Amino acid sequence: xxxxxxxxxVVATLTVAMAGAPRPASAQAGEEQLxxxxxxxxxxxxxxxQQMKQQEEVIRRLSPAPPPPAPAAPPVVTAPRPxxxxxxxxxxxxxxxxxxxxxxxxxxxxxLSAANRTFPSQFNPAxxxxxxxxxxxxxxxxxxxxxxxxxxxxxxxxxxxxxxYGIINGTSDDVEVEEAAIVTTSLPWNLTVKGGRxxxxxxxxxxxxxxxxxxxxxxxxxDEYVGGESQGDGVELNWLVPIxxxxxxxxxxxxxxxxxxxRVDNGVSRDVSEFTYLLRGxxxxxxxxxxxxxxxxxxxxxxxVRIENKKGRNLAGIDFTYRYxxxxxxxxxxxxxxxxxxxxxxxxxxSPGNGDFKLNNAFGMYSYIEARLTRRFYPGFLFEYxxxxxxxxFMTKKYSPYLTFWVSEFQRLRLQYTHTDGxxxxxxxxxxxxxxxxxxxxxxxxxxxxx
Amino acid sequence: MTRRLFLLxxxxxxxxxxxxxxxxxxxxxATIPDLADMTRQVGGDAVDVSSIATGVEDxxxxxxxxxxxxxxxxxxxxxxxxxxxxxxxxxxxxxxxRNPKIxxxxxxxxxxxxxxxxxxxxxxxxxxxxxxxxMGNPHxxxxxxxxxxxxxxxxxxxxxxxxxxxxxxxxxxDAYLAKVxxxxxxxxxxxxxxxxxxxxxxxxxxxxxxERFGMVQVGTIEIRPGVDPTPSHVADLIERMRQTxxxxxxxxxxxxxxxxxxxAKSAGAKLxxxxxxxxxxxxxKTYIGFVDYNIRTLVKAVTGG
Numbered sequence: 001x002x003x004x005x006x007x008x009x010v011v012a013t014l015t016v017a018m019a020g021a022p023r024p025a026s027a028q029a030g031e032e033q034l035x036x037x038x039x040x041x042x043x044x045x046x047x048x049x050q051q052m053k054q055q056e057e058v059i060r061r062l063s064p065a066p067p068p069p070a071p072a073a074p075p076v077v078t079a080p081r082p083x084x085x086x087x088x089x090x091x092x093x094x095x096x097x098x099x100x101x102x103x104x105x106x107x108x109x110x111x112l113s114a115a116n117r118t119f120p121s122q123f124n125p126a127x128x129x130x131x132x133x134x135x136x137x138x139x140x141x142x143x144x145x146x147x148x149x150x151x152x153x154x155x156x157x158x159x160x161x162x163x164x165y166g167i168i169n170g171t172s173d174d175v176e177v178e179e180a181a182i183v184t185t186s187l188p189w190n191l192t193v194k195g196g197r198x199x200x201x202x203x204x205x206x207x208x209x210x211x212x213x214x215x216x217x218x219x220x221x222x223d224e225y226v227g228g229e230s231q232g233d234g235v236e237l238n239w240l241v242p243i244x245x246x247x248x249x250x251x252x253x254x255x256x257x258x259x260x261x262x263r264v265d266n267g268v269s270r271d272v273s274e275f276t277y278l279l280r281g282x283x284x285x286x287x288x289x290x291x292x293x294x295x296x297x298x299x300x301x302x303x304x305v306r307i308e309n310k311k312g313r314n315l316a317g318i319d320f321t322y323r324y325x326x327x328x329x330x331x332x333x334x335x336x337x338x339x340x341x342x343x344x345x346x347x348x349x350x351s352p353g354n355g356d357f358k359l360n361n362a363f364g365m366y367s368y369i370e371a372r373l374t375r376r377f378y379p380g381f382l383f384e385y386x387x388x389x390x391x392x393x394f395m396t397k398k399y400s401p402y403l404t405f406w407v408s409e410f411q412r413l414r415l416q417y418t419h420t421d422g423x424x425x426x427x428x429x430x431x432x433x434x435x436x437x438x439x440x441x442x443x444x445x446x447x448x449x450x451x
Numbered sequence: 452m453t454r455r456l457f458l459l460x461x462x463x464x465x466x467x468x469x470x471x472x473x474x475x476x477x478x479x480x481a482t483i484p485d486l487a488d489m490t491r492q493v494g495g496d497a498v499d500v501s502s503i504a505t506g507v508e509d510x511x512x513x514x515x516x517x518x519x520x521x522x523x524x525x526x527x528x529x530x531x532x533x534x535x536x537x538x539x540x541x542x543x544x545x546x547x548x549r550n551p552k553i554x555x556x557x558x559x560x561x562x563x564x565x566x567x568x569x570x571x572x573x574x575x576x577x578x579x580x581x582x583x584x585x586m587g588n589p590h591x592x593x594x595x596x597x598x599x600x601x602x603x604x605x606x607x608x609x610x611x612x613x614x615x616x617x618x619x620x621x622x623x624x625d626a627y628l629a630k631v632x633x634x635x636x637x638x639x640x641x642x643x644x645x646x647x648x649x650x651x652x653x654x655x656x657x658x659x660x661x662e663r664f665g666m667v668q669v670g671t672i673e674i675r676p677g678v679d680p681t682p683s684h685v686a687d688l689i690e691r692m693r694q695t696x697x698x699x700x701x702x703x704x705x706x707x708x709x710x711x712x713x714x715a716k717s718a719g720a721k722l723x724x725x726x727x728x729x730x731x732x733x734x735x736k737t738y739i740g741f742v743d744y745n746i747r748t749l750v751k752a753v754t755g756g
Contacts, residue, residue: 190524190549240524240549246517284517289505292516325514328507328705374707375679408678410578441578448515448543 055100125156126443132211138418138432147172148210148436153443161186167209178209178231178259190240197233200257201250201280202298203340204319205366206230214338214370214378215402216416216434220386221364225315225344227258232276233266245283252278256302263305263313273303294321311347311357334372341365348390362387370404378404396422411439477613480522480553481530482537483510484730485592486563486601488738490530492627493605497616503540506730509705510589511582511677513540523548526559528612530605533564536589561608566600567591570658581675593727594659595638595742598631634739638664642746648753651692651720652701653711656727660745669697672706672714685714692718698753703727721752 130151137143148171155165167179181196199207206226210218218228234254241247254276256264264274282296300315317340324335342364347357364387370380384398402416414436421429476499481487487502494500501522504513510532523529523544531537545554553559569587576585591597606624610617646665650657653672661668669692674684691697692714700720702711705727715722725748726732729741 185554186551192549240520240547242524244521244525246521248517286516286518294517323514327505327514329707330514331509331512331705332707408578409582448520448547 051096055097123156125154128153128440128442130209130211130438130440132436132438134216134437135435136432138430140430141432151178151209151211155443157185158182178229190242192238194236194238195234197231198236200230200232200234200252200254200278200300201236201238202226202230202257202278202300202315203317203342204294204296204321204338205340211438214336214368214380214404215382215400216414216436217400217418219340219366219382220384220396220398221340221342221366223260224386224389225342225362225364227256227261229259230257231259232257234275236278247281247283250278250280252280254278257300257315264302271304274305276300276302290324290326292323292325294323295319305346313347314345315342316345317342332372332375336370337367338370339365339367344389346389350390360389360392362389362392376406378406380404394422396420410441413437477527477609478525479528479530479609480526482513482532482541483592483728484736485728485738485741486530486532486605488729488736489598489602489627490605490609493602493620493624494609495619495623497613497619498609502730503544504728504730506726506728506735507704508728509703510536510728511539512705513537515540515543517547519544520547523553524550526550526553528559528561528608529553530561530563530608532589532592533562534567534569534586534589534591535584538584558608558611561604563601563604564589564591565604567597570662571655579675581673582677584676588655588658590656590727591659593657593745594663595631595635595738596663597659598738599628602628602631631739634742638742638746641750644750644754645746648699649692649695649697650699650701651688651697651714651718653703653706656703657701657725664746669695672700672710680710685710689714689717692720699723699749701725701749704731723748723752725749 130149130153132148132151134146134148135144136146150170152168153165155163157163162182162184164182165179166177166181169176169178177197179196179198181194181198184191184193187193201207203222203226205213205219206222206228207230209229222228232252232254233256234252236250236252238248238250241249255266255270257276257278264270264276278298278300280296280298282294284292284294286292296319298317298319302313304310305313319338319340321339322337326333344360344362344364346360346362348360350356350358364385366382366384368380368382370378372378380402382398382400382402384396384400386396388394388396398418398420400416400418402414405413405415407413414434416434416436418432418434419429420432476497477494479487479490479494479498479500481490481500481502483504484502484506487500490498490500503519503522504510508514519540526548529545531541551557564586569589569591571588573580573583573585573587576583592601602624606620609620613620642664647667648665649667649669650661651669651671655668655671655673655676657666658668660666670688672680672685672688674680680688692700697718697720700711700715700718700722702708702722702724703726704724708724712722714720725745726735726741729735729738731741732744735741735744
């Protein structure tokens, strides 16, 4: 439009100039003069056109992108994002260009203001919502629709120095704050400090939420020894060791570790000797581009377990996970072999209420393999072996083949069969079927911890 | 116990390589080999560049290895495609890297999409549309016409971090773009048989390439971006391909072969396997080699060569 106006103006000027030119004394001299003037005007026209082209380029770059054809709703269009004050390549920044920029910005100011009004909402945290429900049937436990959890996760930066996140979990029994923590983001020397309620850095699958586990139920050894998820109220310091190889070291101090660990009351004050202290080291080896091995060691030590017997407890574990991830087909081929071995060293009452305590070293483990056959089907097998924390001669073994069907990245169905040997009750074996349906809406982050 | 721990920490710290005195090069990590190649061209001897992906991966599913966190931890700059292309691995790796120099909106965070006009910007954000990218289709690296925007972002990014070499970066960038321009003239001629050819790809990642060389996308094997197809979608797609006389099915090399083969065979179209990044094939180590390969392979398919 602007370009057309200028071209018309120049053509009009040219016509007027031709019409208004003084008649020369001789026709030949007049023709020569006219030709020279025409050439001059042509050159002027060329320059104006060139300038207009450059200005059009500037306008194009400063304008929002055109909407896609025939949109069903007002388009969410991303405007190009030139750096402030930086001119496009090949375009000299002249006062005219600056003036043009100012004019265009003034023109689009109402739209910018309208957009700016929505900016405060951008400070809202990212929010995700996860539904996890399981139908189960077993010989001993009968059948049940278990509304396992409806979990809301929120996270955002607090300021340049820290971020915060929270996981609020509603089950059929209650609603609880599963995690609510502050994590530093700008400490020197590769350090981070985490404080609040969070999953302590103990082992591997203890730090996974139920819906993120590779199988339906949390391994028995984690339920019995850790107390389910490794939830703890406390503080944790983590150091990414500044060497070319990945080594992560964690030290932590908590009221207790384990959401369902009932050895200690979470809500009372205690002596320093009654906190639980954690040390963890983990590393990873790239055996090849497509093969890797993650190895970790964890130790949670409580000098005095107050509610039970004032004697100490030590829970040590090693975990190792082998992964085969073919780079060119990672989304539909792969293999994982995950293992955790735990040793619980604790004085336990020989029979409930008799006040007679005996040192018991109980060992438990799980091992699972999972194959990625297509983008949707992930079959796997889980084996568990757990010695009872009160009597190591009383052991439980579980065998669980399972099949996960990913409807999409955000929805999953899982069928699992579990055969149990050595469970509680007079009939010490059981067979159970589980069908799990899990879905996530809203913000969804692929976290490093859950990889 | 405490003394042993202290000695252990001391030993670990002693292992930290001391690079004081060495020629100070910018340590740059690029997310994909295309960007690594361009950064090497622009940065020359002033940069030391590595790439997270090797080129054979799906950019939306690059495995998150702990070793990447270490590489990023030591980086001065991160060069990424942007438009959330790396959403599956980069945000978590950035957090794990503990490196404040390369976090979002810092000078070391070089987003190569800043000057790109995005295609397929969604009119609505909803997961029923699949794994949509809110800022638009991020696969612009397949279109060599975008190289000037990418190189410009890299030149500006490196110049922010090393102003003393800004003139060199500009000169190197211009020289590289001249090479791309020269190749572009050749590509436009070579790709002439692609004009008007109809194609189906597994994922919508050939949008920018198609627009550049005049190809027409009929559909995708995925029912929605990132969502595997249902049998009815495949049947509908094959029918549409027959009706529109679709010429080519592009299987990006990181997607399963069997379904793409079935679709191509059923619809009477040629099947072509193409990389979506430099390094996806042995002969595509450089960005120019990558574009060369894709054009040559497609032209061969549509001309029956």
